[in-house]
Amino acid sequence: xxxxxxxxxxxxxxxxxxxxxxxxxxxxxxxxxxxxxxxxxxxxxxxxxxxxxxxxxxxxxxxxxxxxxxxxxxxxxxxxxxxxxxxxxxxxxxxxxxxxxxxxxxxxxxxxxxxxxxxxxxxxxxxxxxxxxxxxxxxxxxxxxxxxxxxxxxxxxxxxxxxxxxxxxxxxxxxxxxxxxxxxxxxxxxxxxxxxxxxxxxxxxxxxxxxxxxxxxxxxxxxxxxxxxxxxxxxxxxxxxxxxxxxxxxxxxxxxxxxxxxxxxxxxxxxxxxxxxxxxxxxxxxxxxxxxxxxxxxxxxxxxxxxxxxxxxxxxxxxxxxx
Amino acid sequence: xxxxxxxxxxxxxxxxxxxxxxxxxxxxxxxxxxxxxxxxxxxxxxxxxxxxxxxxxxxxxxxxxxxxxxxxxxxxxxxxxxxxxxxxxxxxxxxxxxxxxxxxxxxxxxxxxxxxxxxxxxxxxxxxxxxxxxxxxxxxxxxxxxxxxxxxxxxxxxxxxxxxxxxxxxxxxxxxxxxxxxxxxxxxxxxxxxxxxxxxxxxxxxxxxxxxxxxxxxxxxxxxxxxxxxxxxxxxxxxxxxxxxxxxxxxxxxxxxxxxxxxxxxxxxxxxxxxxxxxxxxxxxxxxxxxxxxxxxxxxxxxxxxxxxxxxxxxxxxxxxxx
DNA sequence: CCTTGCCTTGAAACGCGTTCCATAGATTAA
DNA sequence: TTAATCTATGGAACGCGTTTCAAGGCAAGG
Numbered sequence: 001x002x003x004x005x006x007x008x009x010x011x012x013x014x015x016x017x018x019x020x021x022x023x024x025x026x027x028x029x030x031x032x033x034x035x036x037x038x039x040x041x042x043x044x045x046x047x048x049x050x051x052x053x054x055x056x057x058x059x060x061x062x063x064x065x066x067x068x069x070x071x072x073x074x075x076x077x078x079x080x081x082x083x084x085x086x087x088x089x090x091x092x093x094x095x096x097x098x099x100x101x102x103x104x105x106x107x108x109x110x111x112x113x114x115x116x117x118x119x120x121x122x123x124x125x126x127x128x129x130x131x132x133x134x135x136x137x138x139x140x141x142x143x144x145x146x147x148x149x150x151x152x153x154x155x156x157x158x159x160x161x162x163x164x165x166x167x168x169x170x171x172x173x174x175x176x177x178x179x180x181x182x183x184x185x186x187x188x189x190x191x192x193x194x195x196x197x198x199x200x201x202x203x204x205x206x207x208x209x210x211x212x213x214x215x216x217x218x219x220x221x222x223x224x225x226x227x228x229x230x231x232x233x234x235x236x237x238x239x240x241x242x243x244x245x246x247x248x249x250x251x252x253x254x255x256x257x258x259x260x261x262x263x264x265x266x267x268x269x270x271x272x273x274x275x276x277x278x279x280x281x282x283x284x285x286x287x288x289x290x291x292x293x294x295x296x297x298x299x300x301x302x303x304x305x306x307x308x309x310x311x312x313x314x315x316x317x318x319x320x321x322x323x
Numbered sequence: 324x325x326x327x328x329x330x331x332x333x334x335x336x337x338x339x340x341x342x343x344x345x346x347x348x349x350x351x352x353x354x355x356x357x358x359x360x361x362x363x364x365x366x367x368x369x370x371x372x373x374x375x376x377x378x379x380x381x382x383x384x385x386x387x388x389x390x391x392x393x394x395x396x397x398x399x400x401x402x403x404x405x406x407x408x409x410x411x412x413x414x415x416x417x418x419x420x421x422x423x424x425x426x427x428x429x430x431x432x433x434x435x436x437x438x439x440x441x442x443x444x445x446x447x448x449x450x451x452x453x454x455x456x457x458x459x460x461x462x463x464x465x466x467x468x469x470x471x472x473x474x475x476x477x478x479x480x481x482x483x484x485x486x487x488x489x490x491x492x493x494x495x496x497x498x499x500x501x502x503x504x505x506x507x508x509x510x511x512x513x514x515x516x517x518x519x520x521x522x523x524x525x526x527x528x529x530x531x532x533x534x535x536x537x538x539x540x541x542x543x544x545x546x547x548x549x550x551x552x553x554x555x556x557x558x559x560x561x562x563x564x565x566x567x568x569x570x571x572x573x574x575x576x577x578x579x580x581x582x583x584x585x586x587x588x589x590x591x592x593x594x595x596x597x598x599x600x601x602x603x604x605x606x607x608x609x610x611x612x613x614x615x616x617x618x619x620x621x622x623x624x625x626x627x628x629x630x631x632x633x634x635x636x637x638x639x640x641x642x643x644x645x646x
Numbered sequence: 647c648c649t650t651g652c653c654t655t656g657a658a659a660c661g662c663g664t665t666c667c668a669t670a671g672a673t674t675a676a
Numbered sequence: 677t678t679a680a681t682c683t684a685t686g687g688a689a690c691g692c693g694t695t696t697c698a699a700g701g702c703a704a705g706g
Binding site: 046047048049050051053054059061068069070071072075076078079082083086091092093094095096103109110112113114115214240243247269270272273274284 | 391399426437438537
Binding site for chain 2: 694695
């Protein structure tokens with residue numbers, strides 16, 4: 001493999017001059033520049049990026065920590081990151097943690113070991129404080145709201161409220177909700193929105209937890225069926241769960257929204273297909289913002305960027321049917 | 324930032340010994356090993372991976388070239404790669420090319436510049452020969468069948484045949500197909516399967532091209548509606564397209580499968596939701612295999628690994644209804 | 647007692663590009 | 677004319693871990 005010293009010898013210049021040519025530095029005479037370029041051609045030189053990384057102390061790479069890459073939600077954020085990264089000439093490394101804490105530590109160590117210039121944390125199970133201890137090694141941007149960290153987020157409180165209020169304006173008062181991991185930051189905000197919005201009728205048994213997948217949704221539907229007092233509407237935390245509920249209910253001969261109104265969350269392809277009413281979230285935008293904060297200097301001020309959500313109307317939530 | 328020379332000074336040993344301790348080399352006396360470890364603790368040393376990469380000439384990183392990260396199909400392959408990479412202590416860099424050739428060149432250059440140890444090409448638009456010119460810089464594994472390259476693939480010919488034969492066994496003879504990018508390797512194989520299987524009734528006007536998304540599927544449905552001679556069944560190249568067809572037809576008051584039988588391709592979440600009959604593809608398995616070939620030496624023999632597909636029965640294809 | 651082989655250790659070279667600092671001629675401003 | 681800039685160029689140090697090579701010590705085999 002030829003290196004810049006070979007080029008210098010070939011072009012009869014110093015390595016410094018070669019480096020200048022490679023980096024388009026202005027102080028190089030035309031004849032020398034051409035000589036170097038000729039040498040590059042002749043020897044088939046290709047820059048060793050690893051050496052550049054070591055020398056400059058930058059990798060031009062951003063790490064992304066997320067639990068799963070194949071969830072539409074996360075993939076859409078990745079998409080935003082990917083777009084932005086490409087435009088800026090950056091790379092991104094993805095780590096799938098499955099919410100395993102030791103895996104999350106691996107990712108954080110990678111930042112400390114200078115494998116990446118910064119980190120975007122899409123979702124995590126370690127405590128924020130634990131993660132922020134690694135901020136001394138580089139920027140860490142969260143895709144969730146955290147008051148003392150750089151974060152790009154949607155307001156899960158108001159987003160959930162949007163769904164709940166929509167149901168209330170359709171005259172639903174008996175409203176249930178589905179949550180994912182019950183203790184996550186997002187779930188807590190959602191639960192709070194539930195308690196604050198469905199003030200008198202919020203019931204613990206109408207909060208269905210651990211609902212993340214289509215199968216979980218089907219399970220929720222079966223739970224609902226077994227309840228003596230049932231809500232007339234359910235707001236879920238993901239379109240997948242909403243889909244699972246709807247499919248299982250149809251399977252059992254129930255109708256949506258007549259027997260149960262359902263609102264999804266995410267605004268995914270599934271919502272399009274099932275014509276779900278859903279709280280649409282611009283995930284790609286979140287990814288873009290997170291990336292640009294990670295590579296700018298602004299992260300040091302721990303900026304908070306809220307991304308708005310919108311309610312997208314489908315056919316799975318309509319006015320309460322009082323049989 | 325403390326480095327191994329600082330450690331050596333602190334522990335009163337040579338940098339070689341420090342390096343040996345860091346790499347668990349056996350020939351180090353216990354007392355020296357402990358001295359080094361104490362120094363690491365005291366100085367808060369963290370290994371600089373970039374330096375390791377330069378020194379060893381390996382990055383322990385695999386690059387992944389794909390058009391989009393947010394397609395379930397690609398995300399599932401990524402998932403497989405991510406799992407395997409983690410297990411092996413590897414990282415992976417993802418490049419989203421949007422099928423733009425200049426972007427694909429960027430990715431290939433990254434291999435030449437030793438940013439990654441190898442490359443997994445999920446899908447591409449450059450010619451295989453052009454891509455293989457970069458094989459001198461490291462392993463390149465395709466997730467498509469290419470006779471002169473390392474490839475992990477599903478046999479699109481037999482997979483498509485599986486769908487077509489299923490329709491034939493339901494007494495359909497007027498069968499149409501949807502393809503994605505018409506000149507891709509996969510589409511050519513599919514078209515061939517169509518011509519070979521639906522021998523006498525294959526018609527050019529029943530080959531719907533450029534069908535990739537839900538919207539494209541809706542467009543196909545409208546084309547179908549406008550045709551004077553219509554097929555009674557359509558085999559698509561993705562569940563998304565199948566979903567688009569079905570939704571549009573329902574919208575227009577047609578029934579599936581009574582008016583048109585539809586079979587999807589991929590075995591995605593969409594298929595579950597819509598109870599699609601689909602050709603299921605184990606994408607994650609493809610990712611796993613591709614990864615393990617990329618990091619082993621076997622790639623030099625250009626191994627060919629075929630991954631089997633299965634027909635998954637839903638309700639969108641049933642016996643031909645002769646009204 | 648000598649040879650062979652294994653354990654331990656360190657100096658120095660290596661991988662390779664970037665950058666600081668010094669040098670020197672060419673301009674330009676004063 | 678002199679001082680101050682600017683343009684060009686190169687030597688050498690730097691970032692930092694790995695690896696080769698040489699050498700000294702010691703035990704087992706002959």
